[in-house]
Amino acid sequence: MIEVLPRNILRFAVLVFLQVFLLNNIQLSGFINPYLYVLFILLLPFETARWFLLFAAFTLGLTIDIFSKTPGLHSSATVLMAFLRPYVLNYLAPRGGYDPGTYPRVYYYGPGWFFKYASVLIFIHHLFLFYLEVFHFYDFFFTLWRVVLSSAFSVFLVVLSQYFIYRR
Amino acid sequence: MRNLFRFITRHHFVFLFVLIQLISLTLLFQHNNYHRTVIANTTRSIKGVLNTRIYTLREYLSLRETNKELLEENTRLRNQLIDSYKTTEVPVEKEFDSAYNKQYEYIPAKVVNNSTNKQHNFITINKGRIHGIEKEMGVVSSNGVVGIITGISQNFSTIIPVLNINLRLSAKIEESGYFGSLFWEGKDSRRVSLIDIPHHAEVSRDNQVVTSGYSAIFPAGIKIGTIEDYKITGGNFYKATVELSTNFQNLSYVYVIRNHFQQEQIELENTERYD
Known part of the structure; x- marks a missing residue:
């Protein structure tokens, strides 16, 4: 088993690479933009210090921002998501809490739990990101529709990744 | 802690x-x-x-104050009415011709923006081109001179006030009639300087400084302020410190002056210059 830190650094690099060079170039029917990179925040261990969570989210967001030339946009949304992660985890905790030595993954807590966990956080992230990007409310429902479709697609990719890469 | x-x-x-x-x-x-x-x-x-x-x-x-100012102005104007003077003349029938010799017309306006703390202060008023305002018109308040119109839009105009180091006015001392050039040094929003008064002129404290009427912008005799202090500079001229009669800090209503003969005077003066 690979150690936690190198494993996460590797995951960070791979996700940023995928996002920047592959997913950012895919725009399904013009307005669906999946953001898979948030998977990094989702998969951090339960015991991660909360301050580290924020810094990691900021670094991740800023890295994506640098490549997509939108400084502050993704970092802001990702930091918000990281901030809410402990509360969401708390809310979804199984009776008796999370077992030590486990990670927030389908393998340990099942697809239902993981789906709820991922979709809540991804929806919040996308909601904040898309509205911050358009920065007005004139086309409120159009933007909301984009948020919903993109979130669905991102959740789909995130859950899928669990079955393809992280089976163990 | x-x-x-x-x-x-x-x-x-x-x-x-x-x-x-x-x-x-x-x-x-x-x-x-x-x-x-x-x-x-x-x-x-x-x-x-x-x-x-x-x-x-x-x-x-500042309604109370504005009311007071208006009241004072009304009183002053009322006192100038012909009716206020006792006449021994036997009235003869006279036709009133409004186009006869009316030179100045006043357009009331409200101040919507104002600054006094910069070197280049500006005032904005709520009257513009559609109200007949034009560039180079003089602006006064009920207390004295305010400035000159420099920019106009459809509904608004900007005034370059006396409190702007770029503005120079021709001013004279009411008592003696000597005139000089008036400008702001950019320091005190209550005081301006009057220079180029010849040293043989009689100047004393509390002399009134008024517009000279030479510039075709202001009528002669509009109050600017009171001489507070004076000294000889450069050997031949007096430099006087004038305390402004207009308080720019609470300015709210002003009058823009239209001079019906301004065009004529300027044209005439320009022909003289080319000869």
């Missing part, structure tokens, strides 16, 4: 989040043209609304 630290450490997660979020948003609003423009536009319109509100409030608060 101890409690404050405890409070911060207990909620460090929230504080850290707010801090990092602020950094992100600062980045966003400073380095993305689109977001920066939207923010700038929003603040500008909010500021506009606030300014109007504040001005309405201020106007309300």
Whole structure:
């Protein structure tokens, strides 16, 4: 088993690479933009210090921002998501809490739990990101529709990744 | 203090989040043209609304003073009415011809923006081209000279007031009739300087300084201020410090002066210059 830190650094690099060079170039029917990179925040261990969570989210967001030339946009949304992660985890905790030595993954807590966990956080992230990007409310429902479709697609990719890469 | 630290450490997660979020948003609003423009536009319109509100409030608060000023002005004007003078003349029938010799016309306006704390102060009023305002018109308040119109739009005009280091006015001492050049040194918003008064002129404290009427902008004899102090500079001329009669800090109503003969005078003077 690979150690936690190198494993996460590797995951960070791979996700940023995928996002920047592959997913950012895919725009399904013009307005669906999946953001898979948030998977990094989702998969951090339960015991991660909360301050580290924020810094990691900021670094991740800023890295994506640098490549997509939108400084502050993704970092802001990702930091918000990281901030809410402990509360969401708390809310979804199984009776008796999370077992030590486990990670927030389908393998340990099942697809239902993981789906709820991922979709809540991804929806919040996308909601904040898309509205911050358009920065007005004139086309409120159009933007909301984009948020919903993109979130669905991102959740789909995130859950899928669990079955393809992280089976163990 | 101890409690404050405890409070911060207990909620460090929230504080850290707010801090990092602020950094992100600062980045966003400073380095993305689109977001920066939207923010700038929003603040500008909010500021506009606030300014109007504040001005309405201020106007309300100074109603008593404005009333007093208007009352004084009314009294002064009433005193100038023919009816106020006792006449021994036997009245003969006379036709009133309004086009006969009316040279100056006054257009009332309200101040909507004003500054007194810069070197280049400006005043904005709520009358513009559609109200007949033109460039180079003089502006006075009930207390004295205010400035000259420099910019006009459809509904608004800007005034370059006496309190702007670029403005020079021709002014004279009412008692002796000697004239000089009046300008602001950019320091005290209550005082201006009057220079080029010849040293043989009789000058004393409390002399009234009024417009000279030479410039075709202001009628002669409009109050500017009172001489507070004077000294000889450069050997031949007096330099006087004049305390302004207009208080620019609470200016709210002004009159723009239209000189019906301004065009004629300027044209004539220009032909003289070319000869």
